[in-house]
Amino acid sequence: MKTWLLASVATLGLMVASGASAQDATDNMKKLQGMQSTGTSMDFRTVEQTGEYADQLKKNLENINLPDGFKIELYAVVPDARHIAVGPQGVATFVGTRKQNVWVVTDRDKNRVGDEVKEFAPSIEFAIPNGVCFSKDGFLYIAEQNRVLVLPAAEFFYESPDVAVGVVVDQGELVPTSEESFNHTARVCRIGPDDRLYISLGQPYNVPPAEKLDLYNKEGIGGIISMNRDGSDRKVYATGVRNSVGMQFNPDDGKLWFTDNQVDGMGDDIPPGELNMASKAGENFGFPYYGGGDVRTEEFKSEEIPADVVMPQVEMAAHAADLGMDFYGADSFPAKYQGGIFSAQHGSWNRTEPVGARIMFTPLTEEGTAGETEVFADGWLTDSGEYLGRPVDVAVMKDGSMLVSDDLAGALYRISYDK
Template identity: 35%
Template sequence: MKVLRRSAVTLVVLLLAAGTIRLVLGEASPKKVLTGRSAFVSSIAVKPGIFRKIVPADLPKPYATKSVSTKSRIVPRPAGLLPQAPAGFKVGLYADGLVVPRVIRVAPNGDIFVVETRAGRVHVFRGISADGKPQESSIFATGFHEPYGMVFYPLGKNPKWLYVANTDSVVRYAYKNGDLKATGKPEVVIADLPSSRSRDENAWKAYDLAVSQGKTPPDHGHWTRDLAFSLDGKRLFIGVGSASNVDDPDEHPSETRRANILEYTPEGKFVKVYASGIRNPSGIAVNPTTGQLWTSVNERDGLGDDLVPDYITHVQEGGFYGWPYYYLGDNPDPRHLGKHPELKDKVIVPDVLLQSHTASLQMTFYDGKQFPAQYRGDIFASQHGSWNRLVRSGYEVVRVPLKNGKSNGVYEDFLTGFLTPEGDVWGRPVGVATAADGSLLVSDDGSGSIWRVSYTGK
């Protein structure tokens, strides 16, 4: 085989019997990219540092495999077992004992805000000690209803507000840098977000009981509501997932203004549906360099192990992404054949297809300086883990390399190891954020922990 110079091509394709492997030559050393069927890897087998690319042509037909329910029962983390990152990175436990930690946001002064969904509160951590632990912590506020998204406003070094999304509303607290506790009562910004979740305290108990018995828990619709502001501060974006798996909005009023990214003013006035047909945009973020809105999406279930892929994509204003009638372009969902043919040619194909049922949650753009230069501006996104797949997928954090703000569809398995060697689940990644020192923070609602990934070069 001839030796190829790095400047000659961006991708070199080698055809192998097991599938296609490509070499990515954009980094310090060539990286193999698994493609075709080789890109479909179980959570037990996945290792950090592996690159993958999935395209629509790789996918099976609907119902190629039976739809299954394999709910994960969380086991205690075995002693000494830690998440795994690529060579040169170190993983340490930053904090534990949290009650379903979800979204993480870092304040301009470096304080780390974490939503504890089950406890209905926002926790704040300050500093990183020599042994990688918080130097101080406090409860910022309590009394939320399934809180998830947070965002500081206005953008910049001196925000005046902290916005927090409940599942059915958005509130904000007066805030100045350094506040460890809310100094006043919350102001309701949006009182009527679409939601079908009960405020009954017993709702979580019923959910926990079903999971502990290996049963499918009650379905009250997608409840996560992530938040992001446009760079000019004039637009507040809110991700609102569907009320069901694939109910037809024409026949189900509960789907009104759902499976969308909604746009509001900072003061809470509804402006428009910014983008639609997005089943569950559970993570949204604005690229701080380009100003583009991106989302990480939980796609639909029930069509088999490898349909439909979750995805990460930039969001086109006014764009339609298919749900529930189509997926990944003009592919029809067999449960809605013949419905809305006028939409068929309008369906946008997302930028990055992930393995199906991985349950993509929060995403962030890496804006630190601790990691090597090629990581700056890249996306990190959590994969909470599958339930609608015979062999588990997800349970990791992935990295999406960007060049000039764009993706070529490749992603990297970055932080893995949340399963035991026997396949039991002990951790489930959710929140991702860049700490003030440039390390990457990852919340894990399986073990109630926050992990810190730092670069040592060793």
Template identity: 30%
Template sequence: MIRFAGPTAISALFLATAAFAQQADQPVLKGQAAFGDWRADRPGVRRFIKPEDLPKAYATKSASNGAGLVDRPKGAMPQLPPGFSAQLIASGIDNPRVVRVAPNGDLFVADSEANQIRVYRLAEGGATPVDTIFADGLTQPYGIAFYPADNPQWVYVANSDSIVRFPYHAGDMKASGAPEVLVDAIPSNHHWTRDIAFSPDGKTLYLSVGSGSNVAEGMAKKPEGGLDAWIKSKPLGATWGSEYGRADVMAFDPDGKNGRIVATGLRNCSGMTVQPATGTLWCVVNERDALGDNVPFEYATAVKEGAFYGWPWYYIGDNEDPRHKGERPDLAGKADIPDVLMQAHSAPLNIAFYTGKNFPAQYQGDAFVALHGSWNRANRTGYKVVRLLFKDGKPTGEYEDFMTGFVTPSGDVWGRPVGVAVAKDGALIVTEDGNGTIWRITHGNGPS
């Protein structure tokens, strides 16, 4: 049963104290000062992490420290910068993950573990939405895309093992036909979150496929036929055996044909989007585990054609993974350094660029990233939504806490952000799967 809460009962304007804002004289946290945990998080805290800040592998022990999920405490609300308000628009959802906004404003939400796509139609002012199941009987659906973008005729859905599409006309809240399989036989064990996005011209469908292991433990040291032959015939950094076609971003025609690899070495690109200002594809990536509390950094990056981002042999540029020491000297110096580095083990899952008119002007063109939160860190980090800062369409490398408060003072977690999207009215929509809720974030000076 999906539970809804009306805006009068649960909408609250967080006129937070100045301590929650980034003060003009408050320094940006850099280097080890940026390696805090949830206790240092609050709206406005800003971090800037550089490749040279990376500690050595095994500087700390590898920890197992799960989220310790609890029910949302009575009255608990996310913390936001002054002037912003958070409204709970739905709760009790099994596993809300990716959220995408249809051109008519409907919210399409992947309820992944329920194997469903749900649709929420918001009333004026964000009142209690109408909710229906658009499609069920899927296989861990995650990514959602509309095609063509301006006047969609199809809703594309990325299952863990396939890409399918449903016929669609503006306003449809239930699929009118059976899913058409466009891409099948996608390997689905281990990392199963498949995201999809279309290029601005609509000619290319991108697909992210995460790795089948932490760091290619089950992959043979060399491919069949020898490494030299593999290097000559495959894209830079391509994996083989059980990891073939994984840790990649792929591309297809809209009908699912002509598949190819765009970029390699992205351990788990769980969220993709196209930057509106430049038309560039972006990924947020979960990096590998078991190298210590602060190694390696997670990241967001523009995805370059033909680029290699390191996994499993290297990370954050030319840092060799000690578990693969000496295996690929041919790749030394060839791994791209990502654009925005974030605290290790934060688990970024989705990204959305802000193009709405509700937030203050300084947010225009920046990106929001949902951090699901750590398990492989002694002191928990993540469990928040952060803002990536851009200037003239380019990332500054800094990121700022935007939506926090999902961890209780005792360290228990009640919220794990997953999906971010910009609604038609300029509100920010956030899903979290700790308590199965959907939130609508607005600014007090704009339309609500």
């Protein structure tokens, strides 16, 4: 009886604490939207940037192979570092995670190394805030698993625990709550040349059941959606996408390019990963009829393929897990790389001999299509098959250098070129 009573009291305590936490989070959001202080402590959670851990990460970088003239250095220790949003004023860099934190990295002395890494907006309770992206006029968007927030003047308010915040998509309305899953939860976002917000929505399954397709196509799950920056006028931009965790608009012609992770369990060498180009709204990129490239899935091999399916611009190595990408629009790197695409391969669990853990480069032709993809940086995957790191995203800095995030090591690296 005593054991049962103690267990019941403990359970009740957890329920009360959970309820209080949820209420606190709701109260904080209301206060922040009313430009009121929440009383959150100024004692920020920060990340140590020196010591044995940082020293070992620097040593690991000695294994990285780069073209002549390039070098890679540790920019900052950032736990669980995923997608990167470089502030348009160059004041700070914001880093999403698949956990509960968004980190903000500041290089205060401008020596091209992050001096301070601290928790961003601790008065807000985030849930898988992987997708971070800026508008040109300084609004930071955070795409969570099932909510989208906007934070005006994030490069100003990051010094405080309280921030100006607006809700673009309410909790539970980015995808139907019935389709919330533990799988493929990392959203990414971009602001398009039409000043609309674009968000990729990975679908929960390896290959979804046929009865889910109508719902998913209607909601944009397994696709890319767009909306006005205030959340209105939501539309499905692209379908037939399994789980895109990287996209960017070509600054030259405004077309949207995106990576896609393909079907597991089909073998080491199939299906290929993808780098795609969307020329207009309404295109279908073939999933789940294709598992990747032109490889048919077992589940849908007898089904008729939708008309006018758009095939990938580049077929990448199978199960390399192509994630974040960015166009190189600066001029610090040699001319060969200017206007091309850098993309990160994270490496997949679904391969007997792992591949990936590297940065790829894809040039563009004069017609705006993909040239031949090549390895730009590798060495995070050792000859014995051990990961020293797993790149997730790339982002071009204002000085023309490039950041690479690594969620295994928990770090940002900076790649620069010595002319």
